[in-house]
Amino acid sequence: MSLKSERRGIHVDQSDLLCKKGCGFYGNLAWQGFCSKCWREEYQKGRQKQIQEDRELAERLQREEEEAYASSQGAQGTQPSLTFSKFEEKKTNEKTRKVTTVKKFFSSSSRTVPKKENQEAKAPSPSINRQVSIETDRVSKEFIEFLKSYQKAGHDVFKQCKICLEAMQQKREASIEEQSEYVQDFYQNTAEKLQLRWKMPSEKVEDVMDQIEKFIMTRSYKHVFCPETTDDEKKDLAVQRRIRALHWVTFQMLCVPVNEDIPEVSDMVVKAITDIIEMDSKRVPRDKLACITRCSKHIFNAIKITKNEPASADDFLPTLIYIVLKANPPRLQSNIQYITRFCNPSRLMTGEDGYYFTNLCCAMAFIEKLDAQSLNLSQEEFDRYMSGQASPKKQNAENWPPDACLGVKQMYKNLDLLSQLNERQERIVHEARKLEKDLIDWTDGVTKEVQDIVEKYPLDIKPKSQPLAAIDSENVENDKLPPPLQPQVYAG
Amino acid sequence: MAAGAAGASKTYSFKVVLLGEGCVGKTSLVLRYCENKFNDKHLTTLQASFLTKKLNIGGKRVNLAIWDTAGQERFHALGPIYYRDSNGAILVYDITDEDSFQKVKNWVKELRKMLGNEISLCIVGNKIDLDKDRHVSVQETEAYAESVGAKHYHTSAKQNKGIEELFLDLCKRMIESAQADERAKGNGSSQSATARRGVQIIDDEPQAQSSGGCCTSG
Ligand SMILES: Nc1nc2c(ncn2[C@@H]2O[C@H](COP(=O)(O)OP(=O)(O)OP(=O)(O)O)[C@@H](O)[C@H]2O)c(=O)[nH]1
Ligand SMILES: [Mg+2]
Ligand SMILES: [Zn+2]
Numbered sequence: 216m217s218l219k220s221e222r223r224g225i226h227v228d229q230s231d232l233l234c235k236k237g238c239g240f241y242g243n244l245a246w247q248g249f250c251s252k253c254w255r256e257e258y259q260k261g262r263q264k265q266i267q268e269d270r271e272l273a274e275r276l277q278r279e280e281e282e283a284y285a286s287s288q289g290a291q292g293t294q295p296s297l298t299f300s301k302f303e304e305k306k307t308n309e310k311t312r313k314v315t316t317v318k319k320f321f322s323s324s325s326r327t328v329p330k331k332e333n334q335e336a337k338a339p340s341p342s343i344n345r346q347v348s349i350e351t352d353r354v355s356k357e358f359i360e361f362l363k364s365y366q367k368a369g370h371d372v373f374k375q376c377k378i379c380l381e382a383m384q385q386k387r388e389a390s391i392e393e394q395s396e397y398v399q400d401f402y403q404n405t406a407e408k409l410q411l412r413w414k415m416p417s418e419k420v421e422d423v424m425d426q427i428e429k430f431i432m433t434r435s436y437k438h439v440f441c442p443e444t445t446d447d448e449k450k451d452l453a454v455q456r457r458i459r460a461l462h463w464v465t466f467q468m469l470c471v472p473v474n475e476d477i478p479e480v481s482d483m484v485v486k487a488i489t490d491i492i493e494m495d496s497k498r499v500p501r502d503k504l505a506c507i508t509r510c511s512k513h514i515f516n517a518i519k520i521t522k523n524e525p526a527s528a529d530d531f532l533p534t535l536i537y538i539v540l541k542a543n544p545p546r547l548q549s550n551i552q553y554i555t556r557f558c559n560p561s562r563l564m565t566g567e568d569g570y571y572f573t574n575l576c577c578a579m580a581f582i583e584k585l586d587a588q589s590l591n592l593s594q595e596e597f598d599r600y601m602s603g604q605a606s607p608k609k610q611n612a613e614n615w616p617p618d619a620c621l622g623v624k625q626m627y628k629n630l631d632l633l634s635q636l637n638e639r640q641e642r643i644v645h646e647a648r649k650l651e652k653d654l655i656d657w658t659d660g661v662t663k664e665v666q667d668i669v670e671k672y673p674l675d676i677k678p679k680s681q682p683l684a685a686i687d688s689e690n691v692e693n694d695k696l697p698p699p700l701q702p703q704v705y706a707g
Numbered sequence: 708m709a710a711g712a713a714g715a716s717k718t719y720s721f722k723v724v725l726l727g728e729g730c731v732g733k734t735s736l737v738l739r740y741c742e743n744k745f746n747d748k749h750l751t752t753l754q755a756s757f758l759t760k761k762l763n764i765g766g767k768r769v770n771l772a773i774w775d776t777a778g779q780e781r782f783h784a785l786g787p788i789y790y791r792d793s794n795g796a797i798l799v800y801d802i803t804d805e806d807s808f809q810k811v812k813n814w815v816k817e818l819r820k821m822l823g824n825e826i827s828l829c830i831v832g833n834k835i836d837l838d839k840d841r842h843v844s845v846q847e848t849e850a851y852a853e854s855v856g857a858k859h860y861h862t863s864a865k866q867n868k869g870i871e872e873l874f875l876d877l878c879k880r881m882i883e884s885a886q887a888d889e890r891a892k893g894n895g896s897s898q899s900a901t902a903r904r905g906v907q908i909i910d911d912e913p914q915a916q917s918s919g920g921c922c923t924s925g
């Protein structure tokens with residue numbers, strides 16, 4: 216069954232996720248497929264110009280807005296600073312103006328940032344900037360719309376959020392912990408204020424806090440998700456590799472209480488995998504959490520259908536681990552860190568979402584530390600699977616349930632055959648190598664033997680003519696001797 | 708760590724973790740408490756790993772979140788990730804199973820080491836309907852609980868005994884310690900943002916040394 220889910224092609228091709236420059240880090244859609252580093256290099260030049268243009272646009276909008284405001288309010292005159300109440304008044308006038316007001320609001324805040332700081336800020340490319348700003352504008356509009364019903368409290372919240380965003384911009388070069396601390400303090404103080412000063416009931420406070428988180432984090436996401444100052448990106452890559460290396464882990468090893476042979480169950484498993492992969496595409500921590508929660512609910516359904524009883528933690532956690540291994544969700548570490556740093560803490564601490572998130576943290580910790588013992592395997596087995604020398608997945612096609620699709624059965628038979636062929640081929644290559652080595656050894660051996668013999672019996676060639684001549688001249692009796700034998704010469 | 712503030716309309720949010728060996732009845736206890744059901748095959752509940760209960764104790768509203776934890780041995784190292792920021796822990800053993808009480812002792816040691824006295828501990832001997840098979844002595848367990856600053860309870864999920872009392876008592880204790888926290892905070896300074904959200908400030912917590920957490924920023 217584990218094979219089944221592999222075939223479904225849920226896995227996103229890894230190469231699609233990597234930086235376009237091929238530096239090995241992850242790319243991000245928001246950075247046009249580059250990693251943060253390469254992306255910054257890429258847009259170094261266009262940035263300066265963009266900042267200038269943005270500022271000019273902001274100033275123009277501000278002027279226009281002030282003129283329009285002055286003319287509509289008659290003698291009241293223009294206020295130097297923009298306030299939420301002014302905003303509210305304006306909104307009732309005209310629809311189109313709302314948009315410019317929102318823009319102006321934030322551009323005016325960015326103008327308060329010292330010039331140097333602003334230049335160092337990561338400005339997105341023009342096209343991306345526009346695309347992102349459409350979304351942030353939409354979020355801002357919705358936020359303002361939402362706050363309107365809270366009147367004075369809403370006004371105050373908006374003011375505080377503006378201050379928070381400005382401060383975040385100032386802190387861009389600070390450590391991520393400091394930025395997180397700041398946002399967390401902001402959440403805490405705002406929630407307390409809503410309750411104490413504005414006497415809001417706690418359910419409403421939760422509501423408002425969710426909207427605040429959405430507003431703040433939509434705007435801050437690109438600066439604080441997987442920031443360069445941390446090694447989140449490196450860890451993402453390590454986790455990704457680790458999960459890939461663990462591809463052989465089966466649901467039996469983890470004691471996962473789901474039976475994927477039941478179509479509804481396997482359907483739930485696919486949905487759970489899709490949800491957890493989707494998490495990376497969300498910008499707001501709470502939206503990311505919602506993906507984890509949806510994934511968890513699908514897991515519970517799968518367990519409930521299989522076991523017909525409500526899932527306990529001992530059912531849930533192994534299944535979640537299994538889903539994470541199957542899904543290999545992009546940038547898992549970055550997402551967990553981002554949620555931990557910037558999610559509204561009350562949600563993480565006691566809420567249902569927090570429970571599922573905690574289990575995801577557990578799943579990742581388990582995967583990082585996973586060893587032979589945690590899968591009830593011997594160390595040798597584990598090592599062999601890890602090194603790819605063996606695979607526990609080899610399923611016998613004969614053991615398949617009778618209702619399994621014929622084509623699938625045939626495919627597995629073929630796969631089996633192929634792997635057998637592969638084994639034999641490897642054996643042949645191995646033997647051939649051995650033969651080659653034997654031949655080389657034999658040649659070397661013979662050469663050495665010959666050399667040894669040559670050394671042992673050196674070939675001495677002595678001069679021939681002198682002793683023979685002496686015999687001939689001085690010994691007369693030798694005349695009676697028969698003529699010396701002539702050496703016989705054979706051809707070839 | 709209780710969300711909320713002073714005043715009549717205050718709502719406390721508490722996180723309680725369930726710990727204990729397999730089969731001691733953790734799931735049964737919490738299902739009995741939150742759904743008043745036991746071994747019911749027609750349970751409409753989708754899951755029993757995270758359950759909530761709203762209570763009103765003397766005019767104080769309490770949102771209780773009960774976290775089941777994976778009890779298998781191979782998940783033991785993940786404990787700190789589960790129980791961080793909990794206000795209370797319920798440590799369950801089966802009175803017919805000596806070993807399960809030993810496990811509880813181990814958990815107590817670990818929790819005290821990691822969380823100090825910030826957490827309200829309950830030691831629960833479950834399955835008292837099986838008293839004839841009791842293998843754990845009442846005196847021993849109660850003496851032990853007292854020695855570690857925990858409270859001891861006897862329950863039966865099957866017969867619905869002692870469970871309401873257990874949770875009610877735990878909530879009262881958690882409210883008390885939350886109030887003590889608030890007072891300390893009030894006396895200290897106006898800086899109210901400390902001692903909250905342990906999710907974030909991991910570095911200065913003792914559990915950082917366990918290196919088991921995936922969320923530590925180190
Ligand atoms: N007689 C009796 N049986 C109980 C009681 N509580 C639970 N059981 C039984 O004990 C068994 C285990 O109960 P669970 O609630 O699943 O135990 P658990 O601690 O959640 O176990 P794991 O999820 O495996 O960690 C079940 O068969 C229950 O019916 C009780 O009070 N009395
Ligand atoms: Mg259970
Ligand atoms: Zn790159």
